[in-house]
């Protein structure tokens with residue numbers, strides 16, 4: 068049997084380095100801290116880690132403002148630490164995915180510093196989007212930054228530069244071959260160091276068209292682009308259709324080139340996953356055509372309500388759309404940009420959904436802390452550091468809640484994360500949720516994840532399509548009960564407030580809530596929980 072590439076149905080554990088584990092007491096997580104905890108990660112049963120950026124950065128946007136993409140920021144360690152991390156991960160048979168941020172650099176990058184010093188029209192400025200303003204002194208267009216405020220900032224000689232994010236994150240000009248060459252150098256740099264793949268930040272944003280065209284509703288647009296702003300889906304989609312800076316055809320040419328580069332590393336199975344917020348969903352599949360990238364994030368579940376109808380639709384759609392280009396879907400319930408799933412839909416619901424998702428075809432992404440059932444940290448406004456909080460003048464609370472460091476052990480905050488003062492405070496109410504406590508508790512979320520991932524590897528990975536079952540529903544509505552079969556496992560999720568009895572064959576091997584009950588014939592699924600039954 069031909070063996071499948073490692074990434075195909077991998078479980079990928081996302082580590083936000085600053086929040087994982089602090090090895091030197093300065094209050095911020097670092098690379099040595101990650102290396103120290105890789106045994107823990109391995110024991111979860113995941114296949115790979117994805118590291119959010121740890122590159123040289125003034126850290127105005129949590130490291131997504133990169134000042135030197137081929138070096139490690141001193142707050143995280145140095146290149147030797149990165150090598151040690153990769154080596155230890157590989158020893159443990161964990162793959163390592165690095166974040167690459169091609170839409171923009173930090174304003175501290177040497178290119179941008181040189182662009183500021185060189186005048187309008189210079190080759191240095193042509194690596195970014197520098198334009199003159201309008202005759203009335205306004206910026207070249209009315210686009211709004213995704214973090215709030217205008218997407219243009221003026222420099223002393225009068226020109227403006229474009230930044231879709233913070234003013235400290237100037238967008239790169241991908242019409243310039245120098246930009247392509249520099250990123251290929253960065254990809255090779257990390258591949259040569261042993262990295263196994265990349266998560267491509269804002270993968271849909273690199274190519275800009277019609278810089279001189281105003282958007283009809285810039286304020287609405289900036290809201291539509293933010294996950295944490297609630298908006299009716301139709302309204303959001305209407306605002307997002309054909310924005311001149313996202314999902315342009317030109318981006319695909321870039322990924323075709325990158326794919327060639329990846330494939331030139333023979334025998335390595337290098338992969339990349341695109342962060343592409345695109346509409347309509349069909350467009351996402353273009354990123355995973357056979358000569359482009361291997362995966363594209365599906366963000367539907369980051370905002371999905373705990374509703375069977377809704378989940379059935381988005382899950383089916385994602386499976387079908389991906390299969391139309393021969394790809395498998397990806398699933399993520401949490402990440403560093405959105406509220407944690409336990410906070411968003413509730414504790415039992417988040418466990419049930421995790422179990423459900425782990426049984427689906429494709430790759431599952433787990434955001435560090437999700438395995439503990441961690442909620443968002445409760446923060447004071449004075450603690451917040453997210454540029455979206457700052458630039459929106461507090462209108463948007465921002466993403467810090469999901470970025471509060473992990474609780475490891477002990478009874479008092481900061482629960483072993485650091486011996487110093489954590490960069491964001493950990494809530495005392497997390498005492499029960501430490502790794503130490505959850506390891507010891509057979510009913511904990513941590514143990515649920517471990518058992519589920521072990522059983523997933525054994526019974527579900529590479530077991531083909533899902534087959535939705537109608538028969539055992541006993542009249543229950545799809546809204547309240549979802550059942551599918553994959554391989555020898557039947558998965559049933561009860562989304563209602565009441566326990567439901569279903570007749571499913573086999574023996575229950577996983578249950579997201581309470582303890583396993585009947586093992587033959589009719590099975591009682593507690594409210595808002597999920598079971599796996601093995602035939």
Ligand code: GLC
Pocket residue numbers: 128129131132168232268269342403404
């Ligand atoms: C991506 C990252 C996010 C960052 C933004 C700008 O969406 O996930 O954290 O702020 O890109 O780089």
Ligand code: CA
Pocket residue numbers: 089090091092093094095096097142
């Ligand atoms: Ca540190």
